[in-house]
Amino acid sequence: GNSVTQMEGPVTLSEEAFLTINCTYTATGYPSLFWYVQYPGEGLQLLLKATKADDKGSNKGFEATYRKETTSFHLEKGSVQVSDSAVYFCALSDRRAGSGGSNYKLTFGKGTLLTVNP
Amino acid sequence: DTAVSQTPKYLVTQMGNDKSIKCEQNLGHDTMYWYKQDSKKFLKIMFSYNNKELIINETVPNRFSPKSPDKAHLNLHINSLELGDSAVYFCAVAQYFGPGTRLLVL
Numbered sequence: 672g673n674s675v676t677q678m679e680g681p682v683t684l685s686e687e688a689f690l691t692i693n694c695t696y697t698a699t700g701y702p703s704l705f706w707y708v709q710y711p712g713e714g715l716q717l718l719l720k721a722t723k724a725d726d727k728g729s730n731k732g733f734e735a736t737y738r739k740e741t742t743s744f745h746l747e748k749g750s751v752q753v754s755d756s757a758v759y760f761c762a763l764s765d766r767r768a769g770s771g772g773s774n775y776k777l778t779f780g781k782g783t784l785l786t787v788n789p
Numbered sequence: 790d791t792a793v794s795q796t797p798k799y800l801v802t803q804m805g806n807d808k809s810i811k812c813e814q815n816l817g818h819d820t821m822y823w824y825k826q827d828s829k830k831f832l833k834i835m836f837s838y839n840n841k842e843l844i845i846n847e848t849v850p851n852r853f854s855p856k857s858p859d860k861a862h863l864n865l866h867i868n869s870l871e872l873g874d875s876a877v878y879f880c881a882v883a884q885y886f887g888p889g890t891r892l893l894v895l
Contacts, residue, residue, distance in 0.1 A: 705884060709830075714888040715879060758830055764884070775822070775883045776845060779832040 673698045677761045677780035684751055684787050692746040692783050694735075694761035702763040704728075704737050704744040705777070709758045718746075718759070751787045758782045792816050795880050795887035802870060803895055810865045810890045812880030820844070821863040823855060826877040826889070835878075838863050870894045 678693040696702065706718040706728070719728030724739035733748045744761060761780040796811045814821060823835040836855045837845040843855065852868045867874060875894045880887040 707886075715832075715886040717884050717886075720884065760832065762832075775820070775881070776834055776837055777822075777824075777832075777881070777884070778834075782830045782832075 673702070673763060673765055673778040675761050675763055675778055675780040677783055679781075679783070681784040681786060684785070686753055686787055686789050687750045688787075690746070690748040690751045690755075690785070692759055692761075692785070694744045694746065694780060696742050696744065696761075696763050698763055698765065700765065702765055704735070705762040705764070706733070706735055706744070706746050707760040707762060709760065709782075711757070715760070751785070753787050753789055756785055756787045758784050792885050793880055793882050793887040795890050797890060798888060799891050799893075801893045801895065804870055804872060806870050807866070807868045808870060808892075809867070810878055810880075810892075812863050812865070812887055814861055814880075814882040816882050816885065818882045819860065820882070821857070822881040823863070823865050824879045824881060824886075826879065828876070832879075836865075
């Protein structure tokens with residue numbers, strides 16, 4: 672079955688530091704890959720996504736590249752801010768052939784808590 | 790306009806009660822989902838519902854039942870609530886999630 676493994680947290684950084692959160696996956700077929708962010712006490716926000724190999728998703732200074740050869744989708748940001756403190760989830764959707772379109776059944780990693788200190 | 794909305798945002802109730810969580814979407818998608826986030830933040834799919842047909846039931850107890858009055862709504866009914874049902878429940882459409890309902894069973 673499908674699975675997502677992301678680095679264990681918590682991750683604590685100083686403001687303006689470089690961020691990498693590793694994510695690897697196991698899937699059949701050709702999954703789409705996602706990063707979600709959950710701020711304290713809030714819901715899940717889609718941060719970025721990539722739908723095929725070598726695609727790069729980007730948003731709010733965050734980037735992740737779909738690497739099929741290494742089955743990875745690592746999240747990076749060049750300079751984090753205090754406001755980036757949140758839990759980050761890597762996820763994949765199983766896009767089965769013949770599903771008649773999109774299949775967004777999402778499999779999530781366990782989440783990585785990021786704390787950015789001033 | 791919010792793409793996926795849920796009510797209530799918070800739900801506190803006693804063991805044994807029956808409760809419902811409502812979800813509405815304006816994206817026009819056929820398939821809606823319910824996910825559960827436990828106390829360790831782990832997210833797992835519960836149901837997928839497409840045109841009044843249940844597609845997935847990931848080993849969820851039959852005390853939980855999705856009900857869809859129309860294409861834009863997928864409500865989650867929970868009977869005989871137990872302490873272990875305390876969690877955050879998210880409705881989703883495609884890759885978009887509702888704000889979540891924080892359920893606490895006392």
